[in-house]
Amino acid sequence: MTIQEFQNQIEKLYFEKDEKRGIEGTFRWFVEEVGELAKALRKNDPKNLEEEFSDCLAWLVSLASLKGIDAQKCVQRYFPHCPKCKKLPCSCP
16 A cells, blocks of 8 residues: 555545634644554553554544645655655764
8 A cells, every 4th residue: 555545545544524624623643653653652552552652653644634735745854865865774963
């Protein structure tokens, strides 16, 4: 699955609900998921980590959709090298 396919799937699943909730409400859900990811990182439970990473990614992509941002285009910024120093691996201080 590509990033674009993932964003399309998240839109099919949740766009209507997220649009009703609005940017602020959807962003609060995203922040809550980031908090859950922080807890999972402390516990270092692989299954829970996978769930929390996927939840964070889904909420982040949903926010992008609400703002009309193409997530695929966003990830391209980091290909083929660091967007700041233009090197691979990054050599930024």
